[in-house]
Amino acid sequence: MTATLNSIIDSLKQKNIRITPQRIAILEVLIQSKNHPTAEEVYKQIEVDFPGMSVATVYNNLRLFTDLGFVTEMSYGDSASRFDFTTELHYHAICSKCGKITDFHYPNLDDIEIAASRLTGYKIDSHRLEVYGLCPACQKEVVE
The missing domain is CATH 1.10.10.10 (Winged helix-like DNA-binding domain superfamily/Winged helix DNA-binding domain)
Structure with missing residues (x-):
């Protein structure tokens, strides 16, 4: 919360x-x-x-x-x-051109720590996910 x-x-x-x-x-x-x-x-x-x-x-x-x-x-x-400011678990889409960062949540990824722990034996305490691409504004600039 x-x-x-x-x-x-x-x-x-x-x-x-x-x-x-x-x-x-x-x-x-x-x-x-x-x-x-x-x-x-x-x-x-x-x-x-x-x-x-x-x-x-x-x-x-x-x-x-x-x-x-x-x-x-x-x-x-x-x-x-x-x-x-949002400290809830969420992920980031980052524009590789302008650097804009947009939050998103994808509930199926919440289990990644459990899977990583089982696969590696690590005691996992957090994770971070970023995806990179062009934001809608930069996509428009490429088309124009």
């Missing part, structure tokens, strides 16, 4: 972590975003409201939220990490 802003705030309070306007703003950007923003993109969306805040503050808070399990960090090769 995806956490809500209020449940995250309650969890932060229980862990004696200060609830700052900056932290709330960062969480709001992540919750509302559908494009898995980078730390820089999050910073650009809130810098107007917090002119004294640095990009490092955004990075530090994203690390905190990742460590607490509210956010998933997605790193792909040499590009900047992207942050995904």
